[in-house]
Structures are given as C-alpha cells and as structure tokens.
Amino acid sequence: MKRIGAQTLEFTAPPTVLGHGAVGGRKESEGPLAADFHQTFDDTRLQTDSWEKAEAQLQKEAVSVALAGAGLGAGEVDMIFAGDLLNQCISSTFGLLEYQIPFLGQYGACSTMAQTLLMAGIMVDCGAARRAAAVTSSHFCSAERQFRTPLEYGAQRTPTAQWTATASGCAIVGQGGRVKLLHGLAGKVVDLGVKDPSNMGAAMAPAAADSIYRFLEDTGTAPKDYDGIFTGDLGYVGSTLLLDMLRDNGMELSGVHNDCGLMLFDRQRQDVHAGGSGCGCSASVLCGHLLNRMERGELKNILFCATGALMSTTSQQQGEAIPGVCHIVHLGI
Amino acid sequence: MKRIGAQTLEFTAPPTVLGHGAVGGRKESEGPLAADFHQTFDDTRLQTDSWEKAEAQLQKEAVSVALAGAGLGAGEVDMIFAGDLLNQCISSTFGLLEYQIPFLGQYGACSTMAQTLLMAGIMVDCGAARRAAAVTSSHFCSAERQFRTPLEYGAQRTPTAQWTATASGCAIVGQGGRVKLLHGLAGKVVDLGVKDPSNMGAAMAPAAADSIYRFLEDTGTAPKDYDGIFTGDLGYVGSTLLLDMLRDNGMELSGVHNDCGLMLFDRQRQDVHAGGSGCGCSASVLCGHLLNRMERGELKNILFCATGALMSTTSQQQGEAIPGVCHIVHLGI
Numbered sequence: 303m304k305r306i307g308a309q310t311l312e313f314t315a316p317p318t319v320l321g322h323g324a325v326g327g328r329k330e331s332e333g334p335l336a337a338d339f340h341q342t343f344d345d346t347r348l349q350t351d352s353w354e355k356a357e358a359q360l361q362k363e364a365v366s367v368a369l370a371g372a373g374l375g376a377g378e379v380d381m382i383f384a385g386d387l388l389n390q391c392i393s394s395t396f397g398l399l400e401y402q403i404p405f406l407g408q409y410g411a412c413s414t415m416a417q418t419l420l421m422a423g424i425m426v427d428c429g430a431a432r433r434a435a436a437v438t439s440s441h442f443c444s445a446e447r448q449f450r451t452p453l454e455y456g457a458q459r460t461p462t463a464q465w466t467a468t469a470s471g472c473a474i475v476g477q478g479g480r481v482k483l484l485h486g487l488a489g490k491v492v493d494l495g496v497k498d499p500s501n502m503g504a505a506m507a508p509a510a511a512d513s514i515y516r517f518l519e520d521t522g523t524a525p526k527d528y529d530g531i532f533t534g535d536l537g538y539v540g541s542t543l544l545l546d547m548l549r550d551n552g553m554e555l556s557g558v559h560n561d562c563g564l565m566l567f568d569r570q571r572q573d574v575h576a577g578g579s580g581c582g583c584s585a586s587v588l589c590g591h592l593l594n595r596m597e598r599g600e601l602k603n604i605l606f607c608a609t610g611a612l613m614s615t616t617s618q619q620q621g622e623a624i625p626g627v628c629h630i631v632h633l634g635i
Numbered sequence: 636m637k638r639i640g641a642q643t644l645e646f647t648a649p650p651t652v653l654g655h656g657a658v659g660g661r662k663e664s665e666g667p668l669a670a671d672f673h674q675t676f677d678d679t680r681l682q683t684d685s686w687e688k689a690e691a692q693l694q695k696e697a698v699s700v701a702l703a704g705a706g707l708g709a710g711e712v713d714m715i716f717a718g719d720l721l722n723q724c725i726s727s728t729f730g731l732l733e734y735q736i737p738f739l740g741q742y743g744a745c746s747t748m749a750q751t752l753l754m755a756g757i758m759v760d761c762g763a764a765r766r767a768a769a770v771t772s773s774h775f776c777s778a779e780r781q782f783r784t785p786l787e788y789g790a791q792r793t794p795t796a797q798w799t800a801t802a803s804g805c806a807i808v809g810q811g812g813r814v815k816l817l818h819g820l821a822g823k824v825v826d827l828g829v830k831d832p833s834n835m836g837a838a839m840a841p842a843a844a845d846s847i848y849r850f851l852e853d854t855g856t857a858p859k860d861y862d863g864i865f866t867g868d869l870g871y872v873g874s875t876l877l878l879d880m881l882r883d884n885g886m887e888l889s890g891v892h893n894d895c896g897l898m899l900f901d902r903q904r905q906d907v908h909a910g911g912s913g914c915g916c917s918a919s920v921l922c923g924h925l926l927n928r929m930e931r932g933e934l935k936n937i938l939f940c941a942t943g944a945l946m947s948t949t950s951q952q953q954g955e956a957i958p959g960v961c962h963i964v965h966l967g968i
Binding site for chain 2: 303304381385396408410421430431488615617627
C-alpha cells in the first residue's frame with residue numbers, strides 16, 4: 303500500500319476480482335440491467351418467512367455465486383467484509399453465518415459496497431488475507447418497514463424519494479484475476495444540513511463531491527481519464543446536485559458520470575421516482591453490470607463511488623441532519 | 636503483515652498505541668477502575684438533550700483525550716474505525732463528525748473495540764494509514780431504550796443479565812509508541828443456539844472459546860505465556876462457560892483470565908447482576924485500566940478478546956438465536 307496525496311491509497315500489489323455475484327428481486331429483473339444479474343427471485347420472501355430473512359438469503363446467494371465464479375470454496379476465503387441497512391446488520395450476520403469465514407461487520411449505509419471492497423482490497427494487497435470477500439444487500443420491504451411506514455399503509459412517496467433495491471452484490475478479491483483494484487479512498491463524513499429523509503440524494507451529494515474531488519486531486523487525474531465515474535446511489539436529484547457542485551469547483555463530470563440508482567431501474571416506467579437506492583443497488587450494479595462490462599473489455603477504467611446516508615430513525619426524530627459519506631474504489635483492466 | 640496458522644495475523648512492522656482515552660459515566664466512576672478513567676461525567680446526558688447525543692459526546696471526548704495523549708491533531712490521523720450499538724451506528728457518525736477524519740464504520744456489537752483496533756493496526760502496519768484511530772462507545776440509557784424497555788418501567792432484570800456501560804474508549808495507533816500490537820485474529824461468527832437476550836454472556840462464550848483456542852493453536856502459545864487474557868464482555872455466566880468449554884478442550888484459562896465486564900463494576904455492591912457489557916465496557920477497560928498498566932510495565936503481554944452478540948430486536952422477535960463473534964488483539968511491551 304502507498305498513500306498518495308492527502309487521502310488516496312494506491313494498491314502496490316494490485317488485488318483483483320476473482321469472482322462476483324449480483325442477485326435481485328422481481329423489480330430488478332424487470333429493469334434495464336436484468337440480463338446482468340446472475341440470479342433473480344420472483345418471490346419477495348425467497349421462500350423464507352420474513353423479509354429480513356429474505357435479505358439475509360440474498361447475501362448468501364450472492365456470495366455463493368461469487369465463490370462459484372471464482373472457483374473457490376468458502377474455506378479458501380480468509381475474511382469477509384459485510385454490512386447492510388438493517389439494525390445491527392442482521393442480514394449480514396445471519397446470511398453469512400454458515401460460510402464460517404472470519405467476519406468483519408461494516409457499516410457505511412449505501413456506501414457499504416465500496417467500503418467492503420476497499421477493505422478486502424487492502425487486506426489482499428498487504429497479505430492479511432489471501433482472498434477476501436466484500437458483500438452487502440438491501441431489501442425494499444425490510445427497509446420500508448424499518449425506516450419508513452408499514453407497506454400496508456400504501457404511503458405516498460415524494461418525487462425526490464428513491465426506491466430501495468431488493469438486491470445483493472458480492473465480490474471475491476484475491477490475486478490473479480482480470481479486473482484490478484488500482485486505488486481507493488476512504489471518505490470523510492460530510493454534513494451540509496439536509497434534513498429531509500425523502501431526499502437522500504441531496505444529503506449524500508456533498509460527500510460524493512468531496513470524495514471525488516479529493517481523489518482526482520490526489521491522483522492528478524481528470525474525469526475524462528475514466529471510462530466512467532459511477533456514483534451509487536444519488537438518484538436523479540443527488541446526481542444533478544453532484545454535477546453542479548463539482549462544476550462550481552471547476553470540474554465537469556457530465557458525459558462520464560452515471561449513477562447506479564439511475565441505471566438499475568427505468569425511472570419512468572418502473573415508478574421509482576428519483577431512482578434506486580439501498581446498499582444492494584450499487585452493489586448489484588457493480589457486481590453484475592459493471593464488472594461484466596469490464597470483463598468483456600467494454601469498460602477499462604472506472605471509479606466506483608458508493609455513497610451512504612448515515613442516519614437512523616432516532617437521529618431523524620431528534621431533528622438531526624443527515625450526514626453523508628462516499629468511499630471510492632478505482633478499478634481497471 | 637504475515638498470516639500464521641489458519642486464522643491469525645502477525646504484525647511485521649508492529650504498530651503501537653500512541654495515545655488512549657477512556658471516559659465513563661457516574662456508575663463507572665464509582666467502580667473498581669474509577670482511577671483509570673481519564674474523564675467521567677456525573678450528568679447522564681453530558682449536557683446534551685438526549686441519551687443518544689450523550690453517547691456520541693462520549694466518543695468525541697474519548698477521541699479528544701486520546702489525541703491529546705498522543706500529542707496529535709485530528710488532521711494527523713488518516714482513518715478512524717468506529718462503531719457502536721445504536722441503530723445505524725449514529726453515536727459514531729455524529730460523535731466524530733467534526734474531526735473530519737476519513738471514516739470507516741464498523742459493526743461488531745460489543746466486540747467493536749477489538750475489531751476497530753485490529754483494523755487500525757493493519758492499516759498502520761501496511762502503510763495505508765500513518766496513524767489510525769479506533770473508538771467505540773455504549774450508553775446504558777440509549778441501549779435500554781433501544782434494545783429492552785423504557786427506563787421508566789423499572790423492569791426487573793434477570794440474574795444472568797449484564798449492565799450496559801456508559802463509557803467510551805479510543806486508541807490512536809501509529810509507529811513509535813511503547814505498547815505494541817503483535818498479533819490479531821478476526822473471529823468467525825459462532826451460533827450454538829442460545830436465544831435468551833438476558834443472557835448474552837452465554838451467547839458469546841462459544842465465540843470467545845473458538846477465537847482464543849484458534850489463536851493459541853496458530854501461535855503455538857499457551858495461556859500461561861500471557862500476563863492476562865481479557866475477554867469483554869462475557870460477565871460472570873459467560874466467563875464460567877468459557878473456562879468450562881476450553882477446559883473440555885484441554886486448555887486451562889483460570890488464573891490468567893479475566894473479563895472486562897467483571898472488572899469495570901463491583902457486581903455485588905453496584906447491582907449489575909452478571910457484570911458489565913456494551914461496546915464501551917471493554918473499550919474503556921482497555922483504553923483506561925489495561926493500557927495504563929501496560930505503560931507502567933505491570934502488564935507486559937496480554938490478549939484482548941472482545942466479544943459481540945450479533946442480534947437485533949427484530950431477529951429476537953423473529954425467534955432467531957444470538958450468534959456471537961470474538962476478535963483478538965495481542966498487545967505487548
């Protein structure tokens with residue numbers, strides 16, 4: 303590992319993606335990225351008896367697909383970095399229990415896929431793990447129940463609201479694969495005072511702007527040096543704000559930027575308002591669509607910039623603002 | 636970093652503790668380790684308007700003490716690993732916001748101090764961070780409100796129940812200090828089917844037994860090679876089970892073992908039933924009492940084995956068992 307600039311890490315023995323898995327629910331299987339999922343499930347409960355257990359099952363399936371793709375057994379993975387949106391990250395705990403891989407729970411809200419991938423990459427680069435897994439998930443129903451209103455209310459959603467993906471993504475990191483982890487950045491928590499829980503994109507955009515700006519500064523690169531800069535999940539509102547904020551600082555991202563929350567669903571046809579969200583959104587877009595395209599050589603050099611809103615229902619009820627964070631992993635072939 | 640045996644890591648450029656801070660509430664200031672706290676607060680709310688904000692404040696204070704001890708400013712710390720028991724780890728997010736240190740949220744329940752210290756150590760060992768902070772907290776009132784019953788109920792506690800510490804501990808890791816991080820182990824999640832949320836010690840003891848057994852096997856050491864093996868927080872019930880389980884496997888820990896949950900409070904006099912618990916319990920015992928003793932040369936070689944119960948109120952209500960995890964850091968001078 304080498305530090306460059308103020309906040310960026312350079313992988314000196316670049317770890318690679320050995321296997322990856324993206325699984326999703328029915329709505330995800332009806333979206334523009336349907337063909338990129340390794341597996342989708344029509345049954346919201348995945349034959350379990352609760353949404354929480356279904357979400358745990360999603361993680362289990364994503365890891366299973368990724369291990370199979372890597373041609374590895376669970377016993378050959380030295381550490382697993384996992385987290386999710388549910389209180390005390392129970393999807394990860396229960397979903398991954400039977401793999402018996404040393405477990406390091408992570409909490410980065412919807413930034414978790416970048417955070418777990420960054421951690422897994424560092425462990426492999428420095429030899430703390432021969433192979434490490436990164437996984438996260440979200441489930442529309444378990445998230446609505448926990449953070450918002452009972453589904454049965456049929457509550458009206460605001461135009462700025464995003465739709466939590468029912469999905470999971472997993473990447474197995476080790477030496478010898480095609481797609482390399484080249485750089486990484488752990489983000490700072492940024493809070494510009496946005497308090498509207500129906501507008502998470504706006505709350506997270508400042509963190510994305512901060513991390514992307516610092517990463518490009520540290521590496522001495524410009525947006526045009528990348529085939530794509532993918533945030534997740536700012537949605538329509540947050541993406542617009544991100545581009546505006548960076549433009550105000552002399553950085554033009556349009557043309558090269560896309561957002562996982564805008565890619566996973568067809569916003570108009572699928573009625574998801576400002577776009578997709580949830581840990582599983584950017585995780586499944588990365589571990590399905592983006593890594594598939596990289597392996598086919600269609601994308602050679604990308605920034606994966608997952609963003610998280612670090613609030614809880616308690617902090618909301620106590621009138622706190624919604625701090626955001628954005629972690630970045632630079633992937634290349 | 637070097638891997639030894641099946642699961643253990645050896646720090647090859649041993650990181651050290653540059654500064655540490657332990658802060659606590661009134662009950663902690665009345666316990667046997669009172670003199671080891673850097674700061675204690677009589678006001679349960681630490682002059683904030685909620686228990687959750689008070690817990691966030693505890694983390695802020697612990698980091699402040701640790702930074703001062705290390706003679707460092709927040710800007711000189713490259714990463715902070717933090718987590719807590721509150722939903723979505725809001726004590727960490729809000730408590731650490733103003734330090735503006737790149738933030739990697741961790742979730743290991745009461746094992747969080749060992750997990751964050753392990754992560755901080757790896758980052759410094761491999762050069763991903765020049766200095767990294769590890770911090771966690773718990774607060775009796777915020778934990779009771781979230782996990783159990785409103786305090787106003789005055790609910791009767793079972794004899795196996797533990798008392799959540801109102802405390803926080805922080806360690807700043809870097810090169811050049813006296814106390815070294817020598818080895819580490821990331822634990823597996825172990826679930827032997829214990830379902831009683833009033834008996835967390837029993838739920839976590841199997842994980843502690845598993846991690847300690849593997850660590851001693853991997854390093855080819857015996858309990859008597861250490862000045863102390865400190866678990867946290869199994870309390871009285873879990874500690875008894877741990878010793879029994881290891882004895883069944885031919886390993887005798889009595890004489891060298893103690894538990895942070897048994898050290899922080901006087902069980903009889905302070906009416907804490909089976910002992911202390913909560914992320915802040917083992918964190919403040921390590922970052923106060925144990926590191927103080929190491930710096931004075933009274934302890935030269937210890938294992939810090941923090942244990943976590945990876946459940947939520949939802950998993951409980953859905954009838955799931957309580958899986959445990961135990962991470963280990965080997966410290967020496």
